[in-house]
Amino acid sequence: MPDGPEFTSVTSLAFRGGVFVRETRSVPAERAVAISIGGSTHAVMMATPSHVEELGVGLALNEAIVDGIGEIEAVEIVETEAGIDCQIRLVPQRAATYVARRRQMTGPVGCGLCGVESLELAGRVLPVVRDRAMVAPARLREAMADMATGQHLSKKTRAVHAAAFHDAAGAMIVLREDVGRHNALDKVTGHLARRGVDPAPGFLTMTSRVSVELIQKAASMGCGLIAAISAPTELAIDEARAANVTLAAIVRGDEFEIFTCPERIEGAVDALDTDGKLRA
The missing domain is CATH 3.40.140.10 (Cytidine Deaminase, domain 2)
Known part of the structure; x- marks a missing residue:
């Protein structure tokens, strides 16, 4: 899936030299992004919606979910109205290790819901x-x-x-x-x-x-x-x-x-x- 736009242009009312004037500036894009491991949410964050696959793989490596890129079997990006779900599937042996690790943790690393449901919960009325x-x-x-x-x-x-x-x-x-x-x-x-x-x-x-x-x-x-x-x-x-x-x-x-x-x-x-x- 192609990356989303990294920024957009907006109009602001700037106060300069004691008067208000209209200006246009670029602001960064921001969306809810879920990182799902084996169908269960590991984390939901607000992020710039670009290079999301890299974000998911990098998080898996940096948090020692995997020891190397070879332990990631597949990565799929699913976009919904609520946000973006980066779904990572691990090789069977590492997947079993990850499930065991989650069970041993004092507190859960994710909410336990699927990524799409977690993204919806991340949005607030x-x-x-x-x-x-x-x-x-x-x-x-x-x-x-x-x-x-x-x-x-x-x-x-x-x-x-x-x-x-x-x-x-x-x-x-x-x-x-x-x-x-x-x-x-x-x-x-x-x-x-x-x-x-x-x-x-x-x-x-x-x-x-x-x-x-x-x-x-x-x-x-x-x-x-x-x-x-x-x-x-x-x-x-x-x-x-x-x-x-x-x-x-x-x-x-x-x-x-x-x-x-x-x-x-x-x-x-x-x-x-x-x-x-x-x-x-």
């Missing part, structure tokens, strides 16, 4: 965020600066991501750091939940690119605005639009780009046509 919190462009710049100042672990290690939550006025309520960007955001969510803080009036900032999981987490929290230093993926943009989450990315100094739901950024609606589309 997200709540639609209804809040209309409004943030000024200057607040995004200040929030990013506050987050950078508070990244003590990053200053020591240069090896972690950060996530932060800010109230409607831009004041930083909590910042958490972790080697995983998803973990950092989960820590922020837990902090707010334990203290009874409603995320709806505020917004999130991230030090990473925006993948679909981060949008899913923001929507599940009920937070309608996420701003990040790096760019989003195609699927993240689609999910943000569906969940009515404002996605602002590539926030660098006084500049940033809005990819979805610009109504939460002060002044952005003035750059929209009457039909809600971005003006040239």
Whole structure:
């Protein structure tokens, strides 16, 4: 099966020199990919939908599922609406070893379902965020600066991501750091939940690119605005639009780009046509 497109072109509403202008940029493609071994799911991940066979074979080698390429009998790529299933069939002797290994593990490496079912479970029906919190462009710049100042672990290690939550006025309520960007955001969510803080009036900032999981987490929290230093993926943009989450990315100094739901950024609606589309 031919590889899927690695990127697509999207339109953003960029804030540059104090004004909003329409721009076009390329964002990477992102899809759910299941790696199935002998008909049972070993892993489901979000990935760029290219070179999927290589991804599956490389994972099998790197995780010592096989000792060499000769222990892989066949690889088949099955594409569904939910995602891509890389189905790997091992030679009989290695297949028996793999089954025994799975049984001995303390926790399962996969969900035990077939790849297609696992891909469907990987997709989430997200709540639609209804809040209309409004943030000024200057607040995004200040929030990013506050987050950078508070990244003590990053200053020591240069090896972690950060996530932060800010109230409607831009004041930083909590910042958490972790080697995983998803973990950092989960820590922020837990902090707010334990203290009874409603995320709806505020917004999130991230030090990473925006993948679909981060949008899913923001929507599940009920937070309608996420701003990040790096760019989003195609699927993240689609999910943000569906969940009515404002996605602002590539926030660098006084500049940033809005990819979805610009109504939460002060002044952005003035750059929209009457039909809600971005003006040239």
